[in-house]
Amino acid sequence: MYIIRHRSLFFWITGLFLAGAVGAILLWGLPLGIDFTGGSLMQVSYPQGRPALADIEKQISALPLGVVSIRSSGTNAISIRTRTMTPAEHDTVLAAISSHASTTELAYTSVGPALGSQFTNKALWAIFAVMLVIVFYIAFAFRKVSRPVPSWGYGLTVVAMLAIDIIVPTGFYAAYCHFTGAEVDSLFVVALLALLGYCVNDVIVIFDRIREHLARNEKLGLKESFEDTIGKSINETMTRSINTALTVALALTVLIFLGAPATRNFALVMLVGIVIGTFSSIARSAPLLIPIAKWFAKK
């Protein structure tokens, strides 16, 4: 019952997280990768040791490519980001940086500007559509419990929560990008989508408990305040929420430390999202139903 009694405290904590995340996004922005903006990205390694970045910059600056950003990645590798290059331009860059040292090109990606903006569109649509369907499904699944909150109220609560569950890790990633130079790529979008799936499941488990208690109280004619029902449901599902989050978090931590570099940022976003999501489903999702119920009682 601790959480229900102190629910305003948890709302405040949530607000703080949300403000921090929105602040980070507004302050530092999300550096969009070439998947979104278009452009070319080369990853090159120097097997015999990497020359100074300034030297590499000098080799490239002679080429008519406009603004080029060069960053080191790993011990002996660099990544070069430019505007969208033609295959011929890509070859000249490769030749330019290989003039004094032997290089191996690890990966090269080039995205046309039109395709980039389309990816952004599609990603936003997908997230939006998934949320919409979740509202409808939950409204349907909870159709038999319409007091004291109408069944679509559960759906809306879940979506409000999901929005927060996505904004907070996004804010974290904005800060992470700012300090490490990482960029928002398509795997980041995949991570957000996976989080959506995880968090919905998490809330449904708690709501399912509330649904069960409400149905039983009605059947047995028991009088119990909505707050007590919610408090009981949260307590009963707490071990499950924490244990599940712990197992997934363990798997992700392993992925961060032992997995491929390509999935490291993905796993990190997921990890933050799952910790936040678990906190949010325990401390916020169900308590959020109480003010909604009060609002409906007034009407």
Next chain:
Amino acid sequence: MTRYRVFAAIALIAGFLLTYFVWSTEADPYSAYHFKLGLDLAGGTELVYKADMSQTPPDERSDALSALQGVIERRVNLFGVAEPLVQTEQASALSGVTEDRLIVDLPGVTDIKAAVAALGETPTLEFKLATTTRTGTTTATTYLSTGLTGRYLSSAALEFGSGATAGLAAPQVLLNFNSDGAKLFEKITSENVGQPLAIFLDGQPISEPIIQEAIPGGQATITGRFTATEARDLVRNLNFGALPVPIELENSSSVGPTLGAAAISAGVFAGIVGFIIVALFMIGWYRLPGIVSALALAEYLAFMLSVIKVIPVTLTASGIAGLIISVGMAVDANVLIFERTKEELREGKSPREAVHIGFSRAWPAIRDGHLTMIISGIILFWLGTSIVQGFALVFVLGVLASFVSAVSLSRVFLLAIVPEHKEGLWSFLMGSGGHNA
């Protein structure tokens, strides 16, 4: 109980067989069931072309696109790549503009420039009517598209005809149209006798013969400023396919073999370590049910990997992410059931009864959770780009499998060993956390 033991034995044997299948097909270099790895893991080049359909009537777009696909496939095969993949994609109506794309996957190829050259050097062929307008002293020639393009070509051949310079046989290119093309060509020539009909190759006019009379039969000859070699190359390229519509390289990416190999070995290693840690946690906390869930999870993984091999699903980095999340969901279903079982035990039910009730109580939450995830996955697959689709496909398969495994496997295994009464050791085995049952 005997019934459950038989089921459990069957499930265990099936699990061993699946594991053996996954292991043996991977160990056998000639097996047809190797994991299909995406270019980001196996190394290779992906080229995305935009087809310029501005000159193509809307109802012919999908025809033109599949004709384009056929032509590019022939070119790719000529390039000599193992298992190339040429796909078409029509951008969804959601984005407002319909765009037609051609996606070419070339595993093992890392030289983008050579690949682009090999694919892109195919000529586009068009026939246009020339109209010359004279204003004052300047003359301007405008070309009017006739709709007759390389799409309607069935074959091309090299000929040596009597050229303008006496005695020298000039190389000519003979074009044979297909039946639609022949009709179109006859119509154009009959309606425009006396007019010049320009032949455009790759957007450049190469000759402008005057139409003398209607030409039935679907044959045309191009005489131009060819050398014999140029004419021969042109014939070869036309035969391998004149592009029905112009294409433009929009996207290209290549992953070197070292990066891909490192990604795979790191991914597999992380997967194994992750699984062991999760299993240890489950056993440590849930004791006997934990062992059961570790077993059920191992079976779940063997099943998923077999399905991925048999369908086959192309594994990419995002697909592996989908697999990890679905394993998380499978764990969660088990945790839900065990927590419910524990509650029933605490209320004094016998272990078997508790397991039965635990499963039925956990069911609505598992059902709703899994169904929302499956629906979300389907939407993502429908709306997403290829990276998102790679995630969504594995995710949906994984959640479906988890749905089945959680409510059948764990249940059968548990009911096969759990006794009627919790006494002695069973009280410890059925307990969890710091408590005995």
